[in-house]
Amino acid sequence: xxxxxxxxxxxxxxxxxxxxxxxxxxxxxxxxxxxxxxxxxxxxxxxxxxxxxxxxxxxxxxxxxxxxxxxxxxxxxxxxxxxxxxxxxxxxxxxxxxxxxxxxxxxxxxxxxxxxxxxxxxxxxxxxxxxxxxxxxxxxxxxxxxxxxxxxxxxxxxxxxxxxxxxxxxxxxxxxxxxxxxxxxxxxxxxxxxxxxxxxxxxxxxxxxxxxxxxxxxxxxxxxxxxxxxxxxxxxxxxxxxxxxxxxxxxxxxxxxxxxxxxxxxxxxxxxxxxxxxxxxxxxxxxxxxxxxxxxxxxxxxxxxxxxxxxxxxxxxxxxxxxxxxxxxxxxxxxxxxxxxxxxxxxxxxxxxxxxxxxxxxxxxxxxxxxxxxxxxxxxxxxxxxxxxxxxxxxxxxxxxxxxxxxxxxxxxxxxxxxxxxxxxx
Numbered sequence: 386x387x388x389x390x391x392x393x394x395x396x397x398x399x400x401x402x403x404x405x406x407x408x409x410x411x412x413x414x415x416x417x418x419x420x421x422x423x424x425x426x427x428x429x430x431x432x433x434x435x436x437x438x439x440x441x442x443x444x445x446x447x448x449x450x451x452x453x454x455x456x457x458x459x460x461x462x463x464x465x466x467x468x469x470x471x472x473x474x475x476x477x478x479x480x481x482x483x484x485x486x487x488x489x490x491x492x493x494x495x496x497x498x499x500x501x502x503x504x505x506x507x508x509x510x511x512x513x514x515x516x517x518x519x520x521x522x523x524x525x526x527x528x529x530x531x532x533x534x535x536x537x538x539x540x541x542x543x544x545x546x547x548x549x550x551x552x553x554x555x556x557x558x559x560x561x562x563x564x565x566x567x568x569x570x571x572x573x574x575x576x577x578x579x580x581x582x583x584x585x586x587x588x589x590x591x592x593x594x595x596x597x598x599x600x601x602x603x604x605x606x607x608x609x610x611x612x613x614x615x616x617x618x619x620x621x622x623x624x625x626x627x628x629x630x631x632x633x634x635x636x637x638x639x640x641x642x643x644x645x646x647x648x649x650x651x652x653x654x655x656x657x658x659x660x661x662x663x664x665x666x667x668x669x670x671x672x673x674x675x676x677x678x679x680x681x682x683x684x685x686x687x688x689x690x691x692x693x694x695x696x697x698x699x700x701x702x703x704x705x706x707x708x709x710x711x712x713x714x715x716x717x718x719x720x721x722x723x724x725x726x727x728x729x730x731x732x733x734x735x736x737x738x739x740x741x742x743x744x745x746x747x748x749x750x751x752x753x754x755x756x757x758x759x760x761x762x763x764x765x766x767x768x769x770x771x772x773x774x775x776x777x778x779x780x781x782x783x784x785x786x787x788x789x790x791x792x793x794x795x796x797x798x799x800x801x802x803x804x805x806x807x808x809x810x811x
Contacts, residue, residue, distance in 0.1 A: 400510040401486070404438075405475070408488045408505035411439045412473075416490040416501040419443060427452040438506035446497025463504045464489060470498045483508065546575050554582070562590040601655040604648045611648065615641045650776040654759065654783070662787040665703040671737055671808075672697050674708050675730050678715045682726060686719050695730035698737045701811045706784045710792070713777035714741040714804045721745035722801070735810050736790075742803040753794050757782045781806075 415430045431441040431452045440454040444462055457463060463485070468474040470493030478487050484507040492499045546569035553566050565586060568579040618638040626634065656662065672695040679691045700707075718726045722743035729740040748756060748763065755761055760775040782792045790808040797803040 397514045404505040408503045412488040412490045412503035416492045419492040442502040444500040604651045657783050669704045690725045692727045698732045702788045710781045710784045713781040718743040737808045739806040742797040743801040745801045748802045
């Protein structure tokens with residue numbers, strides 16, 4: 386809008402300047418004849434031609450009109466300007482409600498100073514300004530609409546490859562690192578960015594594959610010697626030993642069992658990362674699994690109270706994996722509870738819901754998603770002392786996802802943490 390107004394103002398100034406120039410030129414021509422022209426010559430000089438918007442008057446030294454254009458014949462001077470001989474003066478003046486630009490030129494003669502008055506009409510300027518303003522009012526909205534539509538189309542077309550890259554990047558996760566961003570058929574910066582991102586994904590995929598192979602290979606290689614150590618400790622446990630030696634054997638037996646569980650967890654996660662889980666589809670009574678976990682925790686932690694409220698609920702899935710989900714969450718609750726662990730099983734909206742709650746310190750809101758990452762321990766010292774490796778919750782979420790379910794955490798109503806397992810019913 387500001388640009389349009391500036392254009393109209395500029396057009397008016399240019400038209401006005403043209404009127405000024407034409408008026409000054411006409412005044413100069415007439416003034417050149419005043420010095421030695423007869424009255425007839427002056428009458429011819431001031432006569433207007435068809436289409437001429439400039440009127441001329443020649444004033445004698447007394448100020449009387451000596452000669453004038455036909456349109457102002459018999460009228461008084463159109464301007465009070467009386468410049469000295471050889472000088473020029475200008476002004477704007479309204480005559481009969483019409484605007485004129487007046488140029489006055491003084492001409493010296495022996496009998497005094499004559500004045501040539503030339504008045505150029507501003508009608509052409511007003512008409513041009515009106516046309517330009519009307520064109521601006523009509524054309525500017527249309528131009529804005531056209532430019533906006535063109536911008537939308539061309540910018541949208543230009544950003545289409547970026548949107549395709551964004552969608553593909555959002556779909557890439559740790560389980561499908563083989564996917565790549567689409568590279569547009571161009572040589573611009575967007576194509577260069579897509580190529581660079583794909584090169585980075587190549588490096589990430591290679592590094593991740595090497596890491597997974599290392600974890601899987603190391604876990605497999607450790608299994609055999611660990612089994613040998615565990616078997617040897619079983620034999621030593623049955624042999625008569627001094628008290629201090631028997632205590633060391635018991636401790637080593639417990640630690641070797643912990644290491645065996647850690648290796649099993651690593652192998653399970655390696656299989657998940659490599660090709661996912663093959664889930665059996667059997668009928669599983671979740672209430673039986675809940676009661677089994679209650680009995681297991683009660684037997685190992687006599688100092689804890691385990692409250693169970695379990696309705697009979699049956700789902701379809703792998704009983705071993707479902708038991709593993711519940712066990713990992715129950716072990717986590719028992720590890721952090723002060724006095725009580727509560728396990729609730731119910732059927733809601735066509736899904737089975739298991740809630741495992743404890744009355745421990747709870748989980749800060751900022752860490753409620755991070756606890757499901759691998760090897761995450763919010764309390765490093767306590768987790769190590771109690772046997773936690775930081776894999777249980779990650780495995781529980783992976784196993785639940787393989788069954789089409791979810792695992793989430795929220796603060797328990799009485800303090801502590803509340804983990805919820807949701808599994809679809811057939």
